[in-house]
Amino acid sequence: MAILLHLILFLIIAVNVNLTIPVMLEPRFPSKGGRICSALVLSLICMLPIIPTLLVTYMLSFLAFFIYTLAFFRDRGSKSIAITMLFYSIISSCSVFGIKWFEAMAMQTMPLILEAAIAILLVAIYAIYFIILRQYVGKFADKSILSSFTAEVWGYCAFIAFCPALLIFTLIAFPLQNMVLFISIIFFAVAAATAMFPLLYHIGRSMKLADENSRLRASADYYQEVEAQQLQFRKFKHDLMNQFTVIATYLDLGENDKAISYFKQLGADFASLTRTFTKNTLLNAILNSKYQMAKIDGIRIDIAADVGELDLDETDVCTMVANALDNAIEADPPDGKIDVMLSDKDGRLLFTCTNSYAGDVRIADDGSFITHKDDSRNHGLGIRNIREAVARMGGTVDISAKDGIFTVRAEIKLDGEKHDTAPKLRKTT
Secondary structure (H helix, E strand, O other), X not given: OHHHHHXXXXXXXHHHHHHHHHHHOOEOOOOHXXXXXXXXHHHHHHHOOOOOXXXXXHHHHHHHHHHHHHHHEXXXXXXXXXXXXXXXXXXXXXXXXXXXXXXXXXXXXXOHHHHHHHHHHHHHHHHHXXXXXXXXXXXXXXXXXXXXXXXHHHHHHHHHHHHHHHHHHHHHHOOOOXXXXXXXXXXXXXXXXXXXXXXXXXXXXXXXXHHHHHHHHHHHHHHHHHHHHHHHXXXXXXXXXXXXXXXXXXXXXXXXXXXXHHHHHHXXXXXXXXXXXXXXXXXXXXXXXXXXXXXXXXXXXXXXXXXXXXXXXXXXXXXXXXXXXXXXXXXXXXXOEEXXXXXXXXXXXXXXXXXXXXXOEEEOOOXXXXXXXXXXXXXXXXXXXXXXXXXHOOOEEEXXXXXXXXXXXXXXXXXXXXXXXXXXXXXXX
């Protein structure tokens, strides 16, 4: 009966964990055959007994499960480690509890009917727990929320998830004779691992809300730039009659050269207000704003923008462009020039921002770029914003500093999967 009970209990573990893990991690083989193969491998791993007094069985079991997650799921890095530790804490706790229970039952002499009743009770407990766990994880494992986690946050989660597994490791390395204390520690480890799922959800939800608030503030700033540009245009229009009066006065006085010079200056001022880089109002306002900002600092921005209708988040596109230009302007390029290219062709949005820089560029721990100049913010601010904006749009970004040239290059598939449902960037007039 002990062997049969062992098979039933660990099949319950394997089947339910196999159905639950894909909620948290992306399967490498989502086909029916892949799922069956995954279930068979996991069943073999769960069948490996973790003997409470033999540490090597715990290590082998953990190694097998870790290899299993690497082989059957696409996720890597700290996220994969965190999820692996969470589920292995549950698997190992239930395995150790089952083996310990079998050992305790073997030392007891009891009627067969009582032994069968205890076995049925144990099966019911395992089945109920794992059925609840599946519902529980499904409720909290919102991938749109978990996608907001950074590698650093997943690293913290992996450290926390490691604690229940470490508790089981300690329990095996230093076995307890007191059965009540042993079972209490096992239950605590299972409860701690299970409680991590709602914790992950609430952490992710808080991060997503913070990110949305940040994007709303950025969007408000961008629209303020549109309003500022419109206000400048209205002021220019309001003062236009005064400008014409000055020109007429020069002409009346016969000072034609002054009239022509004044008119040319007036035309240049008007052109700077009505410069059209792209037909999208918001993006055009951002480009105009940065163009004027650079002009004040004596920097020329050469902008080549050729984009049509883009099914992309308007705020993310502006975040990518604005932060790249801010960094380029802050770098105070020695040659006084910044080159910007924004094009839409072959189903891709291509963006490049290039500028020269002086001094050495170093990469900080958070992936930002810093220099040895007095202004340590050069190229440091906005790099993370650019990376995150491009990632949300499902694109790739390459940021490099080589031979005195700093380059931000992004490529976004216009028919690719987007990571949010924010308003899209449309061609406007």
